[in-house]
Amino acid sequence: MNAHPPLTSIQQPVVQVSNLVRSFGKGPNVLDGLDLSIRAGEFVALLGRSGSGKSTLLRTLAGLDAAPAGTVTVPAERAVVFQEPRLVPWKTVRANVALGLRMADAQERAVAALTEVGLGHRLEAWPLTLSGGEAQRAALARALVREPKLLLLDEPFAALDALTRLKTQKLVAALWRAHRPAVLLVTHDVDEALLLADRALVLDQGRIALDLRIDLERPRRHADPGFASLRSRLLSELGVEEEEPTPLTGSPSIDQGTSASLKTYPASRTSQHDRVTVAARQAAY
Numbered sequence: 256m257n258a259h260p261p262l263t264s265i266q267q268p269v270v271q272v273s274n275l276v277r278s279f280g281k282g283p284n285v286l287d288g289l290d291l292s293i294r295a296g297e298f299v300a301l302l303g304r305s306g307s308g309k310s311t312l313l314r315t316l317a318g319l320d321a322a323p324a325g326t327v328t329v330p331a332e333r334a335v336v337f338q339e340p341r342l343v344p345w346k347t348v349r350a351n352v353a354l355g356l357r358m359a360d361a362q363e364r365a366v367a368a369l370t371e372v373g374l375g376h377r378l379e380a381w382p383l384t385l386s387g388g389e390a391q392r393a394a395l396a397r398a399l400v401r402e403p404k405l406l407l408l409d410e411p412f413a414a415l416d417a418l419t420r421l422k423t424q425k426l427v428a429a430l431w432r433a434h435r436p437a438v439l440l441v442t443h444d445v446d447e448a449l450l451l452a453d454r455a456l457v458l459d460q461g462r463i464a465l466d467l468r469i470d471l472e473r474p475r476r477h478a479d480p481g482f483a484s485l486r487s488r489l490l491s492e493l494g495v496e497e498e499e500p501t502p503l504t505g506s507p508s509i510d511q512g513t514s515a516s517l518k519t520y521p522a523s524r525t526s527q528h529d530r531v532t533v534a535a536r537q538a539a540y
């Protein structure tokens with residue numbers, strides 16, 4: 256018998272990035288010696304001002320960028336969902352999800368994945384007949400059917416209307432709890448990060464400038480002091496001015512877990528960030 260039992264899968268890193276450097280042409284380094292480790296089953300939200308390199312990092316992890324300088328270790332079993340669903344228009348929804356699957360039961364798996372995202376009734380539909388929310392759910396099914404160890408989400412809710420966005424966020428939270436892949440979610444929305452993730456990163460000047468652990472067990476509401484403190488910390492690091500709370504603040508409409516115990520992180524470089532305004536709709540959480 257092994258005297259030293261193996262680490263549980265939840266402790267093992269699935270992503271290891273070391274000294275990653277990326278520039279475009281003669282421009283400055285977009286990623287500049289970036290280090291990052293993501294463990295199995297972690298839900299990591301990646302924030303940062305526009306142009307800070309979030310999508311570049313995601314594309315690198317997806318294997319869609321040029322061979323990077325530095326060391327990048329990622330699992331082969333990974334899938335990406337983009338802001339646009341990117342479904343093949345001349346294939347049915349079911350065929351889109353089964354596309355490229357080699358196993359004998361590919362069709363059954365596609366049906367199961369589509370049923371799980373609530374599209375069991377649209378299996379033979381053409382992508383162009385789907386609503387934006389349905390198309391994005393189909394894209395999620397296409398990713399999940401591959402049973403990824405790493406799910407890369409590049410602003411997947413950004414093109415959806417507010418209500419559909421909330422529903423799709425809840426779906427992603429449920430899918431994560433059911434399948435537990437490691438997730439890297441690129442988002443501009445601090446509240447979305449706090450709602451979904453158990454870790455929030457801020458990318459700045461080509462590196463991870465802030466790395467916050469989020470306690471999943473506490474309510475994620477603005478009225479919760481832990482949530483408010485974590486939210487302020489992220490907004491400050493992003494150089495965002497917090498607005499006065501609206502009457503919607505603290506709404507318990509989404510109720511699954513909470514806020515925050517802070518880890519150590521480098522000193523803030525807020526002054527170098529763009530100044531932007533937080534949208535009032537963020538208070539709807």
Ligand SMILES: Nc1ncnc2c1ncn2[C@@H]1O[C@H](COP(=O)(O)OP(=O)(O)OP(=O)(O)O)[C@@H](O)[C@H]1O
Pocket residue numbers: 279285303304305306307308309310311312
């Ligand atoms: N293919 C490319 N060719 C030239 N420059 C690029 C390319 N891809 C990205 N860049 C540049 O790299 C920088 C980082 O871009 P990236 O899309 O990764 O940022 P981002 O943080 O995802 O931005 P946003 O939040 O606005 O989507 C930007 O200055 C961008 O113009």
